[in-house]
Amino acid sequence: MVEPVQNNYCVSGEIIKPPQLTHSPAGISHLRFVLEHISEQIEAGLPRRSYVRITVVLSGEKAPQWANELKVGTAVQATGFLNRIEDKNGIGKLVLHAQQLVKI
Template sequence: MTDNCLELIGEVIKPPKLSTSPAGIHHCQFVIDHRSMQTEDGLTRNAFVRMQVVVTGEQSQSLTRDLTAGINVKVRGFINRHESRNGNPILVLHAQQIEMIN
């Protein structure tokens, strides 16, 4: 089995949305934008990604209680495929660590 680990720094663009599943499991969802300059094959290019982030379980409230739109965060976790309401596949970052960045 190979590792699935992603670390992404970005700006929270949508405030966190808290919910509880019918089984009583807490979830928090929010969206971050990442922008950076990357070098690829000796050329510099702009990189942009908008990523949905999900935090599940007991840690969801403690990891996300201070999140507001406009702050920068470093999120570490794993990516997983979800489906949008219209059936399109999307990648979602399941956060295991969230760090506020000044």
């Protein structure tokens, strides 16, 4: 039996850029913000500093509600899947498409 392919990511941190609410031509709401995570993790038995900055996109009905609640400095936990996007210059980066968002 072949196991299903997994793409799950969960990260917590603080919002460091003001969230931006946009709408697609189909009328779907998209809330984008940048999340910063700083922690110490153990790797090979030794402490290692972990630093992550990632763009988070929350789409759908809950996006406008969250747009009113989230500000720079708000601590959240975002859970969803990773996807690659390209900017205008063709440079790729990872984006977290949040399926669940919780203030912490």
